Every structure is written in C-alpha cells, then in structure tokens.
Amino acid sequence: MRTQVAIIGGGPAGLLLGQLLHRCGIDAVVIERKTRDHVLSRIRAGVLETGFVRLMEEAGVADRLHERGLVHHGTRIAAHGRSFRVDFSDLTGMPVVVYGQTEVTRDLYDAREAAGLATEFRAEGVAIHGADTGNPHVTFSRDGTEFRVDCDFVAGCDGFHGISRQTIPLSARTEYEKTYPFGWLGILSRTPPVDHELIYAASDRGFALCSMRNANLSRYYIQCALSDHPEDWSDAAFWDELKRRLPEDVADRMVTGPSIEKSIAPLRSLVTEPMQWGRLFLCGDAAHIVPPTGAKGLNLAASDVHYLHRGLARFYETGDAEGIDRYSEQALLQVWKAERFSWWFSGLLHRYPDMAPFDLKMQQAEIAFLRDNRAQQRAFAENYVGLPY
Template sequence: MRTQVAIIGSGPSGLLLGQLLTEAGIDNVILDRVGKDHILGRVRAGVLEEGTVGLMEKAKSGARLHAEGLPHDGFSLAFDGRDHRIDLYGLTGGKRVTVYGQTELTRDLMAYREQSSATTIFDAANVQPHDFEGIAPYVTYEKDGVTHRVDCDFIAGCDGFHGASRKSVPEKSIRSFEKIYPFGWLGLLADVPPVNHELVYANHPRGFALCSMRSMTRSRYYIQCPLDEKIENWSDDRFWDELRHRLPEHHAEALITGASFEKSIAPLRSFVAEPMRFGRLFLVGDAAHIVPPTGAKGLNLAASDVHYLFSGLAEHYQDRSNAGLEAYSTHALARVWKAVRFSWWMTTMMHRFPDTSDFDQKIQEAELDYLTHSRAASTALAENYVGLPY
C-alpha cells in the first residue's frame, strides 16, 4: 500500500489530522492496534479551547459539537467555603471554552472519516515505523497473521504515551522531562444533572475536588486521592459523601447523586519528550507530552500539535516548501511548555500535597487570595485557560 501520510493511532489527534488532510486532498492512512469500540469506550477530557473547536470546523466535523456542546464563559475556584468566579469571557475579550466529551468528538471524527471513504485499519498488531530518518519511510503491521507494509512520505505518531512511535526513536536522539505528582484523581461518571452550570475547582483541607459535566444530564466528578488508593474501596455512597465534604455548603446541598457507570483512578504527571520531529516521523499529542488534567490542556495540546503539523504538510504538498515541517517541533514545543507550566501551576495551587509545611500552606492561601482579587492575575489565568494562540 502507498500513501502520502501514514498516521499511527486513531484517537482524536490522529483522526483530526486525517480529516484535515483528507479535506485538503492529501492522501492518508490511519492504523490502530485496537478496534473502534475500544477507542470509543475510553472516557477522557471534555473542555475544548476555541482553537480546538476551530480545527473541528476546518475539518468539517463540528456540526454536532456546535449543536450539543456547552459554551462556558467562566468557572469557579472554590475555597474558604465560597465560590470565586473567573470570568473567562470578560477577562479575555470574548473568548470561552466549550464542554464536549472527547468520546463524542472522536465519534464525530470517525463518522466523517467513514463518509469520506478514507482508509482506517483497526486491530493492526505490531505497528512499527521504519526508515524515518531517510527519504523513504514506511510502516509495517500484522493483521490476520499476515505482515503488511505501508510506504509513505511522512509518518505521524499519534499513538499515545505507550505507542510504538516514540519508542522507535533511538534513545540518544530524544530527551525526556517528567514530574510525578504524589496523588491521583478518583473520577466518577453518572447520569445526573451537574451541581453547577459551570465547572467548579475546589481547594479543601481534605483535598482537591472538581465538578464537571459532559451534558446537562451527565456529570463528571473527581476527588484527589492517594496514589495507592484502590477503586474497590470506594462505593458510590462513599464517593458522594466525600465530594460533599470538599464543596462549599450551597453546592453540597444542591448535589444530586445517582449510580455511577464509570469509576476510575488516574495518576497525575507531567511529561515532555524533545524534540517532536525525527526526520520524517512527527510525534503528536500524548506520544510527546502528558499534562495533569487540572488545566484542561491534554486534548487541546494534541489539537495544537495537529494544527502545526497539518500546516506544515499542507505547505509541503501545496507550496513545495518544507519550512513548516522543519519548524514543527520548535513551534509545537513552545506552546507545549507553556501549557505544561500552566497545568503544573493549577495543580500546585489547587491540591493538598502530603509534604506541605505550614509555610507552604499559607503561600497557597495567599496565592488563591491574590489570584481572585487581582484583575491582572485573573486575566493571566483566563488567557491560559481559554488557550494561548497558535
């Protein structure tokens, strides 16, 4: 098989890149080691920056997002028993975020790809990129006991942290930066109305909590927990009781509970691999970087990577220029590190760390007080939350 761009991974970044390329008339093939149902069964983030929404529009895949997504003009930081609203729209000159589940975004992109008749190969075992430092890269995979080969001009590694793309790079050619946080998030998904019409980030002596939603009838809640916590120790009732403890009284009283249909514990970490380009192989999204979910940046960073890579590929095929591809890693990493910094800052400000001293605690309280009473500080938060420009 021959194509112009081989994309490894059919998560949101791979599908979004594929759809943009298809709309631009650039041939591409997507390969994934798992099946469609497995991909759509993943429960992930749901706060989209305007840049991500714009890319969905450019990919002609944003109709349902606009019909069902929830535009949010602000969110609350809850501490000292009160809400302190951050007016995203007012502080940024009219920008907002949109709440729309990553699973739904993935479903939309899959549907549009099927309509376009572009090639996607699911359940492709042992996917491996080859010869990407030369001029004739290719990807091999196994299916039904047969080894196949896809020759291409470029390879986009959109296959996540555990995928083959980054692992195929020689160790001496890549540098990794990592920070492991000493806690995780215990998350619960239930078909109940959200406790608030906007997200609530809560800082409490018992630990962090987040009230989010996927729709006006489906809520996503999180509480900070130790890294060694076991999911089987948490009944729904125990989770709801603990969440109430960490919320301001008016939210705790308004909380509507119900049976969960998904419950999980996710560790928090920051990870960046540099560079993000190796000859004709480009790392995209979680293959190159991971951020804690506190700043709502994971999916949006993957989308910005797609923006830079698609722009470079379009420039290559349409204008016969490689300037964009050569600058891909530099441009992507500049935005990545700003988002990593923001996510680290939000995580540090909102969580209770096990080794926090009395001095550290007073600094955190002062930071929150300053942030919510200074327009300049609130504006910096809002600008980062809605998404820095590409």
Template sequence: MRTQVAIIGAGPAGLLLGQLLHAAGIDNVILEQRSGDYVLSRIRAGVLESGTVRLLDAVGAGARLHAEGLPHDGFDLLFDGARHRIDLAGLSGKHVTVYGQTEVTRDLMELRAGQGALTVYEAEKVALHDFDGDAPYVTYLDRGEQKRLDCDFIAGCDGYHGVSRASVPSRALKTFERVYPFGWLGLLADVPPVSHELIYAGEERGFALCSMRSNSRSRYYLQCALNERVDDWSDERFWAELRRRLDPATAEALVTGPSLEKSLAPLRSFVAEPMRFGRLFLAGDAAHIVPPTGAKGLNLAASDVHYLSEALREHYAERSSAGIDAYSTRALARVWKAERFSWWLTGLMHHFPDHDGFGGRIQQAERAYLISSPAAMTALAENYVGLPF
C-alpha cells in the same frame, strides 16, 4: 500499499490530523491497534478551547458539537468555604465548550468513514522503519496477515504508551517529567450537574472537580492517594467524600446516583524533545502529558496537528521544507506554556502531602492574590481559554 502520510493512532489527534490532511488533498492512512469500539469506550475530558472548535469546524466535524456542546463563559474556584467565579468571557473575550472527547472522536470517525478514507483497526505489531531516511514505511499485522505501508512521512499520534516515541533511539530524545504524589478518582453518572459551570475545589481534605458531559450527565473527581484502589470506593463513599470537599450550599444541591464508570488516574507532567525525527513526527500524548487540571491534553493535541498539517501542506503544495523544519520548535513553544499553566493550576488547587508550613502559606497567599487582582484573573482566563496558535 502506499500513502503520503501514515498516521499511527486513531484517537482524536490522529483522526483530526487525517481530516486536516484530507481537506488539503494529502492522502493518509491511519493504523490503530485497538478496535473502533474500544477507542470509543475510553472516557476522557471534554473542555474544548475555541481554537480546537475552530479546527473541528474547518474539517466539517462541528455540527453536533454546536448542537449538543455546552458553551461556558466562566468557572468557579472554591476554597476557604467560598466560591469565586472566573469570568472567562469578560476577562478574555472567549469561552470554552464542554463536549466529551469521546463525542469528538465519534464525530471524526463517522466523518472519515463517510469520506471513504482508510483506517485500519486492530492493527497488530505495528513497527516503524527507516524514518531517518528518505523512504520510511510501517509494517503491521492485519487479521494475522503481514502488511507493509510505504509512505513519505509518519505521524505518531498513538499516545504516551504507543510505539511511535518508543521507536526513537533514546540518545535522540530528551525527556522532562514531574510525577505528582496523588491521583484523580473519577466518577461518571447520569445525574444533572451540581452547577451550570465547572467548580474547582481546593479544600483541606483535598481537591475536587465538579464537571459535566451534558445537562443530564455529570463527571466528578476527587484527589486521592496513589495507593488507593477503585474497588475500595463504593458510590456511597465517593458521594459522601465529595460533599465534604464542597461548600454547604453546593453540597446540599448535589444530586447523586449510581455510577456508570469509576477510574483512577495518576497525574504527571511530561515532555519529550524534539517532536521531529527525520520523517517521523510526534503529536499529542505521544510527545507530552499534562495533568488534567487545566484541561489542556486534547487541546494541545489539536494545536500539534494544526502545526503539522500546515507543515505537510506547505511541503506538498509549495515544495518547501520550512514548515517541517520548524514544526518541533513551534509546537513545543505552545506545549511548554500549557505545561506551565497546568502545573501552576495543579499547585494552586491541590493539597500536597509533603507541603511544609511555608508551602501551605504560599498557596494561601497565591489564592488570595488571584481573587483580588484583575490582572492575575485575566492571566488565568487567557490561559484557560487557550493561547493563540
């Protein structure tokens, strides 16, 4: 089998890239090691920048998003017992949309299936070959049968643990990483959100986030130690600890219920450079990870595949390599700005166990400056709604 672009990974990055290429008349095949049901079972964040929404609209995957998504014009920061609203719309002229990553994936899956584009699920032992030459190809097992996919280019959209980045010789990669000394314990429940907008709480007991997937389904997070176990957290213990990290009025308004899912995720910042190796391109979590505090993971993946789809369209339509040659530089410029913002917001709102007295006082001063300075709040809003791409 032959295609123009082989895409590794059927998460939102790979699926969105496939649709952008399809719209440009560029043939592509997606290979995914998991089943479609497994991909849809993964619980992920759901705060979409306007640029991400624009891309989904461009490929025809935005109808349900606009019908069911929740536009948010702001959010609250909570510390020292008081909530402080960040007016995103007033400060930046833009808003974000709360719409679950699972739903984005579902919409893109259904769109692709309706167009008859090929996605091979449960592709085993995927291996990338000769991407440093002119004739790359991918091998895999499909129901136990060895298959070969010849292509012009390979797009690695298969996440942090995927085969794409692992296929690059270590000498060709430079990586940057910051591992945080805590994780997020998340709980999903069919209860109405405690607030119509997100609340980021940074209190003495640790960070908490009050978010939602809809007007009837809520997602809550607690900062916790890395050695915690999900099984040790009953629903009752989670709700009690969440209340302790909220102001009294918010804690009183909190509606609780049985959890649908609980999970524990460590926090890290990670970037691999460059994002191009011959005819192999990395995009999304295959190239970079951000702590979830700034809601940048999915949105960075969207900007990556936007740059990559533009570069490939230029290659095929104009016989120019300029976009391909510039892809890594363009993508990384935006990646590092999002890394900086996510690192900064994580530091602003979390309790760091290794903070000395000086570090704690600096954090307090940073918070006090932020809520007293229109310029500082504008910078926060501009980064949160998403820098241009």
C-alpha cells in the same frame, strides 16, 4: 499500499490530522491497534479550547459540536468554604465548550467513513522503519497477514504507550518528567450537574472538581492517594468525601446517584524533545502528558495537529519544508506553556503531602490574589481558554 502520510493511532489527534489533511488534498492512512468501538468506549475529558473548536470547523466536522456542546463563559473556584467566578468571556472575549472527547472522536470517524478514507483497525505489531531516511514505511499484521504502508511521512499519534516515541533512539531524545504524589478518583453518574459551569475546589482535605458531560451526565473527581484503588471507594464514601471538599451551598444542592464508571488516574507531566526525528513526527500523548487540571491534554494534541498539518500542507503545495522542519520548535513552545499552566493550577488547588505551614499560607495567598486581582484573572483566563497558535 502507498500513501503520503501514515498516521499511527486512531484517537482524536490522529483522526483530526487525517481529516485536515484530507481537506488539503493530502492522502493519509490511519493505523489503529484497536477497533472503532473500543476507541469510542474510552471515557475522557471534553473541555475544548477556542483553537480546538476552530480546527474542528476547519476540518468540516463541527456541526454536532455546535449543536450539542455546552458553552461555558467562565468557571468557579472554591477554597476553604468561599468561592469566586472567573469570567472568561469578559476577560478574553472567548468561552470554552464542554463536548466529550468520545463525541469528538465519533464525529471524526463518521466524517472519515463518509469520505471513504482508509482506516486500518486491529493492526498488531506496528513498526516504523526508515524514519531517518527519505523513504519511511510502516508494517503491521492482522489475522496473520502482514501489511506494509510506504509513505512520505509518519505521524505518531498513538499515545504514551505507543510505538512512535520509542522509535526515536534514546540518544536522539530527551524526556522531562514530573510525577505527582496523588491521583484523581473520578466517577461518572447519570445525575444533573451541580452547576452549569465547572467548579474547581481546594480544601484542607484535598482537591475536588465538579464537571459534566451533558445536562444529565455528571463527572466528579476527588484527589486521592496513589495507593488507592477504585474498589476501595463505595459510591456513598465518594459522595460523602466530595461534599466535604465543596462549599456548603454546592454540597447541599448536589444530586447523587449510582456510579456508572469509576477510575483512578495518576497525575504526571512528561515532555519529549524533540517531537520529530527525520520524517517521523510525534503528536499528542505520544510526545507529552499533562495533569488533567485545566483540561490541556486533548487541546495540546490539537495544537500539535495545527502545526503539523499546516507544515505538511505547505510542503505539498509549494515544496517549502520550513513548516515541517520547524514543527518541533513551534509545537514545543505551546507544550511548555501548557505544562506550566497545568503545573501551576495543580499546585494552586491540591494538598501535597509534604506541605509545611508556610506552604499552606502561600497557597492561600495565591488563591486570594487570583480572586482579587483582575490582571491575574485575565492571565488565568487566557491560559484556560487557550493561548493562540
């Protein structure tokens, strides 16, 4: 088969890119290793920056987001029994929207199917060929049959474990990585959220986060050891530990219940440079990983998609290759700013195992400075709602 852009990965980054390209009249095939149902079963965060919402609007798939998304005009930060609120709308004129990644992906799949666009599911053994030439192609198999997709460009949106990043020779890429000495234990419960906005909490016992998916579905996290396993934590033990890390007024009004999902995610930062090699472009987790503190992962993928689809649209419309030639340069400017914010916010709230008394005092002073200084709050809010593309 022949297409203009072969997109590897049927998650939100690949689907959003495909939808935006379709709106520009550019043909793209999405190649996904799993089934649609499997992709939609993944539980992921869903705090959407203004830029992401605007891209969904541009893609023509924002109706349900606007109907069901929870608009948050600020967030609450708690530390050592005290808390304060950072007002995003007052400081930046923009909110964020809580709308689950699963719902984003569902909307994009529905739009893709309604438009009759090609999606190749259950694609095994995906391989990218000739990315450093003018004639790349992608091969895969399904049920014993081999397939080949000839294309002009390949967009690698297949995540950290995908083939796209590995296709770039080690001699042509550099990876910058930081592994954090803790993880997040998270549970999903059919309980009303403890607050109408997110609460980030620092305590002597470690970090905690109170989040939500909707008015009846809550998502909570606590910092845990990397050696922990989900089965080590009963629901009762989780709720007890969570409450210990929150201000008393928050803990007292929390509604608890059985968990319907429980998992542990390690925290890491990783950036691959460059994000392109010949006619292969990396998007989202294929190029970078951020800690979940501040919810930048999905939003950073959208930033990549913005630069790539604009570059491709310009190329096909006018023949001007500047946008695709500068894709990596432009995308990495946003990537490193988001990495910095996630690194800083993680350091502000987590208890590191090697922290000396001086380090603890500095962390407390940093939180106090954020609480008391409007300029610092504005900088925080600007990063949280999303820096402009």
